Amino acid sequence: MKFRLTATVAASALLLGLAPAAFADNAPAPAAAIQAQQGVVVPPLGFTRRVLPNGLEVYSARDTNTSNVTVQVWYKVGSKDDPAGRSGFAHLFEHLMFKATKNLPSESFDRLTEDVGGGNNAFTADDVTAYHETIPANHLQRLLFAEADRMGSLVVDEPTFISERDVVKEEYRQRILASPYGRLFGLFLPETIYKDSPYRRPGIGSIEELEASSLDDVRRFHATYYRPDNAYLIVAGNFDQAQLDRWVDQYFTPLKNPTTPIPANNVVEPEPTGPKTVTYYAPNVPLPTAVIAWPAVKYADADRPALEVLDGILSTGESSRLYRSLVYDKQIATSIGSNPDFAQQAGNLAAYSIMADGHTAEEGVAALNEEIAKLRDQPVTAAELSEAQNELVADALRSRETVEGRAQTLGFSLINTGGAAAADQEVARIQAVTIADVQRVARKYLTPQRQSTILYLASDAANPPSVARTNVDAPVKVADLAPAGAPVTLLPEGQRAALPQPGAEVAPATPAVSEFRLANGLRVLVAPTNGLPLISARLNINAGTATDPSDKAGVATLTSALLTQGTKTKSAPEIATQIEQLGAVIGASAGSDFSSVYANAPANAFGQTVALMADLVKNPAFDGEELERQQAQTLDGLRVSLSQPGPVARLAAARVIYGAAPYGAPGSGTVESVPTITTADVAAFHAARYRPANATLVFSGDITPAAARELAQQAFGDWTAPGAAPAAVANPAGAALPPRVVVINQPGAGQAAVFAAIRGVSRTDADYFPLTVGNTLLGGGFSSRLNQEIRIKRGLSYGAGSSLGVRADSGLFTAGTQTKNETASEVADLILEEVGKLGATRATEADLAPRRATLIGGFGDSLETVDGLGSLVAGLAQYDLPMTELAAYAGRVRAVTPEQVQAAFANHLPINRASLVIVGDGSLFLDALRAKHPNVEVINIDDLNLNSATLK
Template sequence: MKLRLLATAAASALVIGLGAVPAHALAPAAEAQAAAPAGIAVPPLGFVKRTLANGMDVYTARDTSTSNVTVQVWYRVGSKDDPANRSGFAHLFEHLMFKATKDFPDETFDRLTEDVGGNNNAFTSDDVTAYFETIPANHLERLIFAEASRLGSLVVNEDVFESERDVVKEEYRQGVLASPYGRLFSVFLPQTIYQEHPYRRTTIGSIEDLDAATIEDVRRFHATYYRPDNAILIVAGNFDEAQLNGWVDQYLAPIRNPDRPLPVNDVKEPEPTGPREATFHAPNVPLPAVVMAWPTIPYVGEDRAALTVLDGILSTGESSRLYRSLVYDQQVAASIGSSADFSQQAGALYAFSILAGGKTPDQGIAALTAEIARFRDAPVTDAELTEAKNELVADALRNRETIGDRATVLGFALINGNDAAYADREIASIQAVTAADVQRVANRYLTPERSITLRYLAADEANPTSQQTLNVDAPVKVADLAPVGQLFTLLPEAERAPLPDVTEAVSPTTPAVADFRLDNGLRVLVAPKAGLPLVSARLSFDAGSADDGNGKAGVASMTAALLTQGTTTRSAPEIATEIEALGASIGAGAGSDFTNVFANAPSDVFPQTVALMADLVRNPTFAEEELERQRTQTLDSLKIALSTPGPVAGQAASRVIYGDAAYGAPGGGTLTTIAGLTRADVAAFHGSRYRPSEATLVFSGDITPDAARALAQQAFGDWQAPGEAATPSADPAGAALAPRVVVIDQPGAGQAAVTVALRSVPRSDDAYFPLTVGNTLLGGSFTSRLNQEIRIKRGLSYGTRSSLGVRRDEGLFTASAQTRNDAAVEVADLILAEVRRLGTTQPTESELTTRRAILTGAFGQSLETVDGLGGVVAGLALYDIPMSDLATYAASVEAVDGPAMQAAFAEHLPVEQASLVIVGDAAQFIEALRAKYPNVEVIPLADLDLDSAALK
């Protein structure tokens, strides 16, 4: 599903880029070349720049290792530029930019990208609105033409304006109102941190300001900010430089700049005059939260690198100070985090804690205050400093894996610093940070006098819901916006500029996969990938939550979580420190059928990473105190999930479809089962199911088969599992059940989550590919039928989705959307109608062509990262699919025709067997639903029992 993105503080907290200037290469600073730690080289971005006569900056980087190209346009306009009393304008306009121009109708951008196997998206933040597409390289000219068309001749009509405004309202309800901590991070935090700067307004705005907007306001906003000299074009991928320059000159260079200056908007945020505190209340807050914040500096500030390192030491990973102190030692927090946000004109650092059950806000604030004071009182250790730097350098590598990644890194540097070299200099700046620098910036910025403290608590009768601040002033007024200017309408088809032809396709390649076994039965697969010095490892076991056993839901997930919490040679803190000192990522998780242990690291430290991974898998201790910590954290996380409509609907749907069968139990456990798990349960699961003969190890990235064989033999060659292997779970899907209609009543919910559920097919079923193509048509992409009907035509949801949910046994098909409560029944009807249509009518050949392209394009893009490549290879192995399918995937998709797709849906996903689950404020829709379904079951959220197939 496509999301028109908001880049806000909330996103980082909630877990958790006609004559021309002569071209010149953007050479990296000398210090950047020497900055990386020994053995790791972070290559420069290497873009070439030119500036068109109309003021548009163009940056390009050719990469022939891919068959794709990314096109990004970054406009220097964000939510700070929203006019007074019109918050949310920049973001609203982001949505409108995907509509018609004089030369093509609505949704053409989706046709030009998704329908040919690419993708598109956009985001709005304080200072920028950015649009980006990735497509097969032979479609590049069409995208340059389309970007020029929407910059120079966008159509904004009343119907589209009102529909997209409704979509944004649903986005607001989903991200702000329905999310337990949405109000805190999206609304209350920025409005408290900033006193005068327009950054104090939330990017998405408010329902009231959105309602106040007029179409004339929006057209004037476009005329003001969408102009060539306010835009940056970034192109990266497989293209011919001279050919691209010709297309840019043909389509973009002729667009004229307006003769009026941009509105002045450079507010200086005042220095704090003393500490401030605020308390906010909201519905649906399962655990209290506290935040401490300090105003800091803008992006170009000299102390940015030191503050970045401080932030890393504060909260990155389980060896961070906040995690070690608040979560691990004191157990005062269920989760923690921090963010050093640097925008164009101001910045802030904030740290937050979602409190553990039974802990008070004062305890959380005291713990945060103590950790911040440590930075001021004493230098950080050499080990902490090295660890933070290695993590940041490794992350810089990961953020440069794909052409899209590299273009995005460049875009942020240009928007925030107006200098492409910032992106390359950043690594050198971080490496130069000393312990004294960290202590200095802590004493300069993170003082008690500058602090801002927020408490976020559940609303009740005595403390009603805190309201978003409205009527906020801003430097730009509606009166400052440019006149509307020329109004464009969609031309008659015969008068439209034709889309350019596509050029010859560039064929993607799939790697040859080495396949061998160690003497102990461990299967090893190796998929080399040239490029960055990164390697991924994925060790998978044939054991998942379906093997938990009656009354033990969550034991597979708990076992996986405890792997990093202590071995016979390392304590949990030592493991966390070692992972982060390597700049590695190591973790584990359990799905329905399998458990995966994964690692990713720079290639020079990958052998140490694999050795550590092996120790975690082979020698866990499952100490009682670690089990208790994980139990407490898991229970707190469940409380949060069970207060959010979407996750509740998903877990209830599993019970409705599978009942008491193994697949029906929540994989993460329930409040009852997690509380009852013992060390013996976990140790038994590990001893009987973590075995080399039942495991597959996949290496991908900067590694050869010979090196992989040597690593695998060294780490796992002498591994012999003790005892007897457990018997695999028999019939985890159980018998098919009668359909149900279930409402879980959550009074005051910000939205309703609507889910249609059916029993699907196993991954090995012959119907897999026909159903996969059909699911993509139904709800697997932004251009899907569900999204067209529910979001685009009616504005009833921010987005819809559907999934086959394939497993080893019969899977769980779901189609879902979140909507305002009073529209829940209408949305349910629309979903059911579209599922029914797939089983009763054949798709058009055009629909099939585009769905095939979407799937093959997404498959190709998944191979661009080492983790993505490893995941694809591991998925084939886990479901016993031949490795040859890596090369024949596209052919299997292309072979699906209309009759096969219709027949597959009619046979395997008949709508008459569908169940319906709705979670929301039932008072707003129950009568309408009961009129259609007299046997509807209504279960108060407080009475929901996920341990029972009856759900109560």
């Protein structure tokens, strides 16, 4: 995990996804738990291994502390194995694996997981395609049956193939074309770093090569790679080991391997022959970006741990070298990062800087090179080494909180090293890294001669958009794939193997929540657990963005952001350093009704963490220079957000529903309001709203009520606030407004965002649970009605969903998706139709039963992590709901009837109150939209005014 300090306002708009960690060699696993540097015990994964006669390796670990079980199948095939001319093929095939088998109709995996309270997903990386499900433990046998069936008898027909290929195209448009930095990190970076390795091709492929694929290619790909001797089966959770072994033997042992070999694919990436510099141009790039990158090592290399530590020193958190230099001191960048990508055959390290407004990519390159040179020329300090090591150890602990996380940790180790031991050795190897090791690997790998430099700029008339390389050769050819064999078809219902019945339910256990108050009025709640040595704290203040002054949107958000940027005794860099030395996470944020300060730390560092958290809350400095930094970062974050159709649609929808009322204003502020906010504004907000009698402190995790009381008293017992608290904002949702149809025209947008929005209900409304169950049926999960209609049946989107959006006053219900511009009007009709059905027709009991299970299963998942449990408790406290609601949740969900759902949607969310907000290239859909909505309002993106209730 990167960016431990999460208070920066612009972070959510700017931070980019990072590659997951992998693992090292195949030495024997240690028998004892690993002792971390701070004294925190990181227990070994504890999996047992068996190998079936067909070569399938099975790993299992029993854990009776959970009511869940995870089933994961990791296939040793990834995007590096895409045949020449078929980039994106492994990823396309990942989608197809969720369709029919000879015994299971299409979409059965959603029925077997989401519909019983679990979840399923998959991912494709360079070296692996992994499928993972987490379900209530009594459904284990059914998932083993299903995984074996799709390994041995996948059904792929022409309509399914074409539909899923269209879905992947929409994913490409959303991730690559509609994102301002999608082309840079998804296409241009890998093709620049690598010369011969198949890692140079994008995992998502290209629309042209997706179009070139055929149904026969798909069947041959499955026959080649989806076989027992090319997979790992991982099971973790609450099960009986002997019974698991019998089920695995029953379902997986009969599977046969094909006689054809797996194509060889082990390209050795050559050493760079010299430096290279390239400039790429793309549309919709709001801020220029600089990247410098080097080929590095594969994961199993002995130098990899030192490079991981180096990366932590370079860019992890606000005490990192890149943040301190480029963002904090020089203020030339709004976001920095580095990406250590160490895979099975090769690796790379890339550092990037998204520049602040008014600064150039060339400045970014110079500043990045300056910091890299320091790593080569001078030893890092002992404090920097310790910080990076502590952060990596704490991350290892957090990654093992859930059975799913532990199984994934094992899976990455198996894929990257061929063995399980590397995961358990990871902490010791990180701790063994020395100052000399960090300088040595910097000098060996991060040299100017090995460096690629990328400047990423906005295209214009003189510099048209750069085109990614296609038709890149690859080691595997289509001709190398195994014969497809006879097509598999879904058997008639009477001939299918019977799906096993679920076993006895294992109910999730909710902890007893203790409660007390300090003398100053602070309410304290304690939810203890018996798990890993991790503790979470969450302080919720009853004041959010709805309490911003009417002409200064963003005050609450900037106030929360500035808490971590200096106290009366500590500077912002000192705070960041202390957080990272503790291996902790501390951050703050502001929602519509509440502000929150949160912390998570290993148990032995938690006392110091809470003391620091309290200092941030009680003694913020609100320094003028820090405010200016946060304002600049916020404005840059807004520039990035406003370049993307999805964020623009969400901001506009709030104005359309709430108008000039407090809920209508953007919580992050606007480009006009943010610069007007002063230190006096944030200090006044803090003095008036941040007070103990107006707050609730929640502890969850490895802590007793007695220890929590002592900690709370030590940290917050002296917290006082002068004067009387201001009155709460009355009616922040304002009066109900007539519906509107608004198009925000963004010429050249890679996709259109389509949202239907309706004024909703408060969290305490009597119909909250019927609406929650109905919303889950409508847009909660892959098998929801919206996703079925828009993605699965028509291939018009990568995913569609809805949100009830409850607040203290009337909430903001939204249903939406992103689609290609040409189908925006069609998708708008589909969304409105599905929302309307819930109030017009009665859902069946068969419709609602799986939706209830989905909600209860998600509730159980939240209980597995200390942060998830703390959020549940804090959520009840925010709305003055009794703590008994924690244990009552499942019963309240089960009690919802079809009649209640229909009545609640008809009463609160009728379609005649719905507004439409569409953001995209209007030239491609406005005519079709006007034919159905002649009252459409069109606002050009350059004329959009989020300060105005009319958006103009």
